[in-house]
Amino acid sequence: MTQLSLRLRIFLFFVLIALGGAGITALALWLGYGRALATTPANGFFFAGILAVFGIVALSAGVWLLFDENVAKPVERIASEMRVRAHAGVDRQVDLHGARYLGDLAHAAEAVSARLSETALASAQRVAEETAQLAADKERLTALLTEIPVATIMVSPKGRIVLYDGQAAEVLAQIHVPRLNAAVTDYFLAAGIDAAVREMHRTGREVTLTLRSVDEAQSYHGRMKPLDAGGYLLIIEEAEARIAPQAERPMVFDFSLLTAPASAALEDTPLRALTYVVFDTETTGLLPHKDEVVQIGAVRVVSGKIVPGEQIDQLVDPGMEIPQSSTRVHKVTDAMVHGQPDIAEAGRRFHHFARGAVIVAHNAPFDMAFLRRHQSRMGVEWSNPILDTVLLSAVLFGASQTHTLDALCERLGVIIPPALRHTALGDARATAEVLVRMLPMLEAQGMSTFGEVLAQTRQHGQLLEDLN
Known part of the structure; x- marks a missing residue:
């Protein structure tokens, strides 16, 4: 036959x-x-x-x-x-x-x-040769900026963080997790920033200002310099003396954010113009109405790329003993979570990390059920739009295929190190890599906006009901 x-x-x-x-x-x-x-x-x-x-x-x-x-x-x-x-x-x-x-x-x-x-490989080799020098120059620039005792943040005309260096990352981390494309007023009080911006626009010159953190626990002396392309550089002086020594981290930037178009309605926003926070939880069991979270892991995706260093890897005290059957899966023990934040504090931190972003998870209803159950304790509301990679897989590969995270990773060439499988950050990172590979596939099938993708995923909602 x-x-x-x-x-x-x-x-x-x-x-x-x-x-x-x-x-x-x-x-x-x-x-x-x-x-x-x-x-x-x-x-x-x-x-x-x-x-x-x-x-x-x-x-x-x-x-x-x-x-x-x-x-x-x-x-x-x-x-x-x-x-x-x-x-x-x-x-x-x-x-x-x-x-x-x-x-x-x-x-x-x-x-x-x-x-x-073969053609793509040949082109990639040529591109790699051309970009090797650029990568080396970037490393030298990063090393040079690390030695300069100031922190530098580039801000777009819309008040969004476009670039931050290693020093600035440590300053921001004292307030919240550093986030590319986040509003600078998420970290520093808006009154001081807005007044300095008005003065800078009035004079067209550099202005000095005092930056106070949003929790008003810290203040920094800074300078604001206008950029020709719009926006400004925020230079925080004496940063080196104010932060604990940390391992060098790369300069993080995305210059396309400087010229990003005006915000459209969410349904009409192109997929690559969205910011995604991809997360996973590990829990004491599989019952969201009675079990508790023991670990939250999350990474951020901006302009279709995973942002290096922007992540959460947080153990959570569940307030109850962790069953041995669960520990065998995720390796989190009672001793590890002793003294860690409870779900209220950890949830608030994650909520701020996800501010203004689309939340993405594999079988999102399961993970979100734990967070929503405790949202009154957190003092927040989980109103972020949500995408589920189970449903995206059904849209791209057909409902009859297997849609587990392992199957998706194998299908898309994503490798999860065995030591990181069934850890919150490891699974979140794998899900983010899956998402990054899915975005161009969705666009190639004519789904270029969030609304178009959402409409397609709703046709496969039964999959999640069967999973849960």
């Missing part, structure tokens, strides 16, 4: 329907004729009709199952695998065995994909 062409194989499906239908009809008439002789002609005719209808329906269902298993599903898998290679940059072979009944289609798809991969 594997040697037959696809056209001939599909023709045989129709032959099977025709011959099977004729045979079933003949058998039904013969049985009906016998019943008519024993009873009445009307009874026999009615009996034959019922047998023929049920027989043809059963035949059609059987042929459909054969067609679905050997033609439709393999075609769907080939399409998804080619999209993964084309848009997610994952080099994986087409499943030739699974598509063995599709004639030459799978081999042709593999040949095209392999040729495109």
Whole structure:
């Protein structure tokens, strides 16, 4: 059968329907004729009709199952695998065995994909050669800025953080976790910032200001310098003497945020213009109404890229003993969570980390149920828009596929180190890498805005109900 062409194989499906239908009809008439002789002609005719209808329906269902298993599903898998290679940059072979009944289609798809991969690899090598020097220059610049005893933050015309260096990262971390594309007023009181911006615009020159943290626990002397492209540089002096020595961290920036278009309605916002916070929790059990969180892990995705260093890895005191069965999964023990923040404090910290972002999780209803149950204790409201990678997987690969995190990672070429699997930060990082690979695939299928993606995911809501 594997040697037959696809056209001939599909023709045989129709032959099977025709011959099977004729045979079933003949058998039904013969049985009906016998019943008519024993009873009445009307009874026999009615009996034959019922047998023929049920027989043809059963035949059609059987042929459909054969067609679905050997033609439709393999075609769907080939399409998804080619999209993964084309848009997610994952080099994986087409499943030739699974598509063995599709004639030459799978081999042709593999040949095209392999040729495109070779071309992409050659282009990538040329780009890598050109960017190697830029990377070296960036490292030297980072090292130089680390030695300068000031902290530098670049702010866009809309008041969003576009760049912060290692010194600034430590200053921001004393207030909240540093966040690219966050409002600078999330860290420093707006009154001082706004007054300095007005003065800078009035004079067109550098101004000095005193920066007070939003919790009013710290203050810094700073300078605000206007930028030609709009926005300004915020230079915090004497930062080195005010922070504890930390390991060097890279300068974090995204200059595209300087010229980001005006904010649109959420449904009309392009996928890459959104900021995502991808998170995961580890818990004492699988019952959100009675179990508790023991660990929260989260990372941020800005402009379609995971932002280095912007993450949460927080143990949480659940206020109850952690069952040994749960500890065997996530390796979190009672001793590890002793003295750690409770869910109220940890939840508030995560809520601030997710401010203004789309929250993303794998099976989000499960993780969000724990947070929403305690939102009154946290003093917050979880109103962020939410995306679920289970539903995104169903949109891209079809509802009939497996949508576990492990299956998604294998499909998209994401590697989770065994030591990090079933840790909150490890699973959050893996989910974020999955999301980053999915975004260009969604765009390639014509879903370029958040609203378009949300509309598609709603069609697969039953998957989450089955999971939970």
